[in-house]
Amino acid sequence: MPPTRHTARRDPSAAPTLAEVRDQIVNCTACPRLRDYCQRIAREKKRAHRDDTYWGRPVPGFGDPDARVVVIGLAPAAHGANRTGRVFTGDGVGGSCDFLMTAMHAHGFANQPTSHHAGDGLRLSGAFIAAVCRCAPPDNKPLPYEIAACRQHLDAELAALPNVRVVVALGRIASDACWRKYRPEGPSAVTRPAFAHGQVIDLGTAGVPIIVESYHPSRQNTNTGRLTPPMMSAVFATAKRLAGPVGA
């Protein structure tokens, strides 16, 4: 008689795992405007990528499940992550992906300074990259109700990452999302400081990550010198110092 197989059952009330969250994100259809836009871009393509098969679906986070640092961006680029299917990947020479990865690599969070396509061998160590909105928006501008709808996915990813100590918020909208999530309420409520590049917000609450604010590495900021490589690097030096050594 063959041995009886016992299948371990998960507690149905347990928070979703990272793999389950990924599945939920990839199959989300909550925002018709964004889903239509991403699919249209994936069909029409850009001349330079006409031979590529675009991802065209919502983009889940990417990185180390033991991450102590989570980087939160805004949304996939139409011909970047919406094409490659990996967050902060493939927006071309001089784009935000390599700019960000160069800084993360310099501080040991990435094994290479570039992020070109999902099979390029990039691995993150001690870090995870997520976004406020998982579908590429027209003009890179998600609407407030779309950001609100997508909050569930960021919350679920953060809940599935048990070791997070620092959140790097890339841009004001990402910082808004962090503040909304982590702000203290009731008698201990504090006034939110104005957004500032390099600002560290430590709410001093057990289990609540420290927020490090940064300008977003969009071409608009990097081409104008508003955000320089040393400034981006300094953000990750701060994040590394605050998060402590990996495995501690």
Ligand code: SF4
């Ligand atoms: S933006 Fe977020 S909530 Fe809206 S469809 Fe995409 S994944 Fe779903």
